[in-house]
Amino acid sequence: MTLRSRVVGMIGRLPAPSARPEVRRAVPTRMRDGVELLCDVWLPRPLDPSSALVLIRTPYGRDGMDLLARLLAERGHPVVVQSCRGTFGSGGEFDPFARELEDGADTLAWLSDQPWADRPISLLGASYFGHTAYSVIAADAGRVASVATAVTATDMHAAAVYPHGVFAPEMALMWIGGLLTQELPRLRRVRAARALQRRMPAALAAAPAAADRVLLAGESYPPYREWVKHDAPDDPWWDPLRRTGIRDRMPPATLVAGWYDPFVVGELDDHDALTSAGRDVRLVVGPWTHGSAPIATAVIRETLRALDGDARRGAAVWDEGLSRWVELPAWPPAAETRRLILDEGGSLRSEPRGRVDVRWTVDPSDLPPAAGGRGLNPDFAGRRNQRPREKRNDVQVFSTDALRHPLTLAGRASVRIATAPLAHSQDWFVRLCDVDPRGVSRNIADGFVRSEAGAAEATVTLSPSAFTVRPGHRLRLQVAGAAHPFHPAPTRHEERRLLSTSEARSILELPVIGGWGTAGGTLTRRMP
Template identity: 35%
Template sequence: MTPQTHDTMAGSGWTAPSGKPPLSSRMLRATWRGLPAKRYEAGWEPGLAVPAADGSPLLTDHYFPRAAGDFPTLLVRSPYGRGLPWSPLYGMLFAEQGFHVVLQSCRGTGGSGGRFDPWRQEAADGRATVAWLRQQPWFTGTLGTVGPSYLGYVQWALALDPPPELKAMVIQAGLHDPHAFFHAGGAFHLENALAVGAGMTYQHQGTVPLVRAMLRLKRRLREITTALPLRKAYVPALGDVPWLDGAMTHPDADDPHWHGTSVAAAAEQPGVPTALIAGWHDALADQTFAQYHRLRRAGCATTLLVGPWTHTSAMQQGWPEVFAENLGWLRAHLCGDPAGLRPTPVRVHVGGEGAWQDLDDWPLAPATTAWFPAAHGALTRQPPADSAPLASVRYDPADPTPSVGGPLLSPGAGPRDNGALEAREDVLTFTGPPLTEPVDVLGPVAARLRISTDTGYADVFARLCDVDAENRSTNVCDGLLRLPAAGPGPSEITVPMSSTAYRFAAGHRIRLQLSGGAHPRYARNPGTGEPPADAAALVPARITLHAGSVLSLPTGARE
């Protein structure tokens, strides 16, 4: 902790300490470009102990503008520590723009007291922190919240019963439903779960412990993800993480394990103006779209910004756009200055052409265009004349179809060349003819498939790809669905493939890619009907696609 003296008045009845933000934060701050000029020098008051709901001390750093006057407050609660990158991203940058920033470590992390139990304590601890704020002489009664990922979850938790001081939120790639993060589609999202396990367990301890944990995880990833049984296989890399074991072994959303963890109801009331930010290759994009739809139905003031980002690149390459969005929204709702607001509620980056598009809503219209898988790997606008089987693959969980790119939390996320993946015998592709004019896809993508299996136990992974003039296939969006147990005949399923804003250029081809998994992004289906976390045997499955299947693309006209 930096020794404090007091020399600057900033807020009624309060004498500000003279400490500067940490040197590491100031050095990182100096490297950033493309950000608004700062209005004030930032001050720092570290290591404040805020009582949690049960009295446990929540360690908190206070950043503030070094200037006389009253300023609104931003609350940032994090399980990932209060150092890099949070200190410069939120503490320094927003203090420089005229906000008090309260950066707090969730209980059991970053030196705070109590035990960290994800999802279950944030609403009460958030309310306790607001009660503490009311006692601070610099607090004006105007409060906003901001932050990504789990830092978004804690905002929704506070908004379940919002305090009257809460006037605005900025949710950056944040979640509201933990079960959906781990199990959407019916398969355990293994690789992302392991990344979260490493981050939540080690990041609050500092950069060195986190880097060591990530390196251990990288070295042992294959060993962990192919272990039989899968449960507890992560322990040699991450140590025992009880909440991760709980998430892995409770796949049913109705299981009491998940009761009270979803904070979706916070977006179903018109109370707190909320800005939402996501990336097309973000692991939490679907939850962001669900939040937007709930807020719009509730009549709540909201905006949506979606860029060409992964979960982490929005805070890196995308930070100039993201910070400008944050600042405009917060100034409008906390400072009464609407100059930084966009003219339309939605702004999306259109992949394939690299342009930003302002829209009145998302998605624009429910209109869809149907593409039909056909014989010999064709994808056509006309349905096949019969219902015969089109193609089949043998999925072997002992040699699972690998994952390539997509919405991961790891460095391999995003669009990638799918050539090597599509050359495998356990991957099907159906490709359309070269386009005579551009095709814009804006909205949710889905594949309605007629599928049969020889065992009754299988997953189907469906991916939309753009094939360019050099025959390079690049992933656009995708999804996986665990098939319900069924008999030998074909059954119809719909695989949600997330959403996109993408232009397929003239001369390019649209491709539907199908397989029985994407490992280790998703835990492999053992093929036995056993819970994947506890399965001790593996059985291959033959998956057959039948005619009558449809790829649905939302191709309504752009504004």
């Protein structure tokens, strides 16, 4: 045991260690095409024949998994950490998503020949290596006893590359920037990261077809070019990114998500599908962005519970309004729909008193800042003060009066926007916020849609949330005509018109419950 693993084990409230790990570095595993992938194999001593083996396949380096692997091995479980092809010494070329199914199957075959691997196999993964875990299940679900994934989804095309059917440049550019610099020597990596950070705003402002060259100082990244090229949602080119077919044969699963992570919509869609299919599934959702450190602790704790036969079901979700965890028997709880009308004077009311007819211009050279939300970039992702957005003329703001009673939201809100039909499509971005008694507004959830040309109405479904608006606080809705940098900036000046009249009302619909106790919830200060 190291000092670090001892401290993390205590902070994470993990079971006491029972073994001493032995590590075998850079063990070669041969794939069907002769390419060798490298593994680090962690074997606990003594080796308990009843323990499960944990398999992790990652493109981000085996060394980065050392602490996680040590914590699991110290508690009696063999761990295999494999570098995906073309990364960190593994042979071949890394072509994102292209070979994970075959390489996952070949890794299972290799494990079948190892004397220490004659035991149940559990998978663990996050983000891209959540996809590799799902690819192993797609290859042979019968070999997998359980899986724990975080900040990922079975459909990477819909969750990450083309959410809402529209390309996501911030996600793509942030990912390739990290990917292309991760194996550089430390000093060069730091310098390269700073250079990418300087070029990122210009890259995000560029047309998607040219953005990689802006970010990479004239160089292009071929996989990125393919992502932009294949923009049809039903293009079979995307099939390797889609693993939704495993949902009805998923082994017992733990899904760990963050309210401010780009994957939260896809991940909770997975949860709903698994629940509907009658699969065993545990959900944990915290106040996290994509790279938040507590995610790893949650994954390790839930994995050990599953491996030790103490797997929980239901859901543990963080309510930011109460600053409490809520343990629930199911997610989402049954909720009633409460409707608020976008009304005159920037009001949200249950009964309208007037009409709204507001117009503004979307200027591609002067767009609202992100100011938080579900992005990969830690510079602006998460829960943030909304003043930089709400002071602008191109962000429309509608607020309730101060609440007299708490209002608990559980699920996905939606907004129906009435507008004037135009000859071209229109982008709509909405954000739900909590405004404290001092007037500070912070984001809860957001959503985006690209309406079709000629549409007189657009419906935007927001990301899921579990949030209690306290008495004295107000609920606020922002409406904007662009979702940059999460989606491409418009290429020209565009007009937006928001209507809410007796003929066509714009309406916010909220999923409301009468407090967590009515849903069978239990509140705690610490993660359950």
